[in-house]
Amino acid sequence: MIRVRFAPSPTGHLHIGGARTALFNYLFARHAKGTFILRIEDTDRERSTQEYTDSILKGMEWLGFEWDEGPFHQFERLELYKEHVEKLIKEDKAYRCYCTPEELDAKRKALLAAGKKPKYEGTCRNKDLEPRTSNSEPYCIRFKAPQKGNVVFQDICRGEISVNREELDDMIILRTDGTPTYNFTVVVDDVTMNITHVIRGDDHLNNTPRQIQLYQALEYPIPQFAHLPMILGPDKQKLSKRHGAVSVIEYKSMGFLPEAMLNYLARLGWSHGDQEIFTKKELIEYFDLKVVGKAPSVFDIEKCTWVNSEHLKKLSDKELMKWTKPYLEELGIQIADEAYAAKAIHSERERGKTLKELAQITAFYLKEEVLFDEAAAQKWLNENGKKGLKALQNKLFSLKSWDEKILHDTFDAIMKELGISKMVELAQPCRVALTGTTVSPGIFEVMAILGKERVLKRFEAALKK
């Protein structure tokens, strides 16, 4: 039975990189009919907050990553870690270290300055510490790492990784204040939660050999590892705030569909032939960790937006209405007439690449007053334009039926009457009068949807400009 986990630390919102890691864990679990576990790594009490925990959970829910177990909090498992530390001490696989952070820092700097790798030299490792254990001098616990040979493991994405144990020093597993450190808690947690596959960002690749030593010291089975390539900003640097939106919840407010985010994120580092657009179901069906690439990828908001527009196209009018509604409300629009709003959204659906954009361009239908773009009004609501509008107004007023065909015929008649040869010259003033801008769906479609009453009312207002 396959068991995977996503283990964010609540020191920030769920960001793009974390979401992608969560996605690959999720897809892997669902594909294999395994278990997906959520674990909050909050041993850093200084930086972890409830606010971030809530935000991460919200992000997970929005993206549709239902977890099967958890969320577990490491902070609630402190006893478990201490038991494991005790075990290692009893077996002489860990020891007390009385070095102060200041001493360590100085040594580290000295080593670095000498061009050497700054690792702990083992000052307390072989010292006879017994006389000091009884006094109250502060100490932390270090892992007594094996020093000979190589740590070798097979990474599902990377292949064989080998590191000489000399590169690894005796890491601290329990801080002076009695709290465990990350490299120790992950191991204890992954083991006790029976994690079979550790799927995480490749910034953890260097930690893996240390963790493997811990598994071995604890005499626990070692899980499979898969290290995912990072997601970078357009400047090829690690994605950060200065690249704009990095937290997934911002993508929600920008009007992205969660399924589109899944789709785009999945295609960063993974592919399935030439296919670009995937439903969540397809992702689950096709996903394969072995196909995941090794090189980091740049997050491209342009392509993400295109993927979103493709998903938008697949929505039914009813679904689209449901998704768009909150964005309309954000613009202060309450939908009174559902059928009318549905027609309005339908007419714009090919034009909006995000839900937010769709709401913005649909707004003119739903707002009482037309908000004029001044440049557009100047250009088209001039003398000539108004002449056409007046002629239209008269004809339209007496129209008995109201559909695109009849409206088109009316336009033709007026163009003939006024000697207008190009449709633009009548269509644009009309468009500006009805929508306030020079851009909209087909003019007859707009008029048909707005209905006679609104059209005439808006003409009236435009003629007064």
Next chain:
RNA sequence: GCUCCCAUCGUCUAACGGUUAGGACACGGCCCUCUCAAGGCCGCGAUACGGGUUCGAUUCCCGUUGGGAGCACCA
């Protein structure tokens, strides 16, 4: 500095050692057209570099360069 990892169009990616190196986003052009989209067609554009191995390297090996990560009493 040391260790580990990575390297195909601007970007995301495809290519059992044998392809005119394919697709997608973006970009440019044309068609469609009442505006804007959508759609259709066409175009631009890549194997980082240098050595090997091989009849033949994008593909395998080595080196160089470039990038990333780690070397915390952060996760």
